[in-house]
Amino acid sequence: MSPKHYHFNVTMACSGCSNAVNRVLTKLPGVQNVDISLEKQTVDVTSDLDYDTVLQAISKTGKKVNSGTIVSA
Template sequence: MSAKHYKFDVTMACSGCSNAVNRVLTRLPGVKNVEISLEKQTVDVISDLDYDTVLQAISKTGKKVNGGTIVSA
């Protein structure tokens, strides 16, 4: 199975918020890379996991996910 690239629009107020999202995602088995931009309020994830699994992991941090797209599958 090849890795997929997802981009999420996530409301994050501070570096603590982005660190919480990063911590949850990097602990997920199957996640290859995570790039978070606090300035742009985006979370880019390269993962073997499906979209919903990654979305649920971000949502569990309590941050508001305003949307997401599958950049490449």
């Protein structure tokens, strides 16, 4: 199964916010890469997991996910 690439727009106020999102995503089994831009308010994830699993993990940090797309599946 080839990894999928997801792109999320997430409201993050500080580096603590982006670190919380990074921590929760890197702990998920099946996540290969996480790229977070605090400046652009974006989170890019490469993972074997489905979209909803990744979305729920980000949401559990308490950060608002404004939008999300599947870049490649």
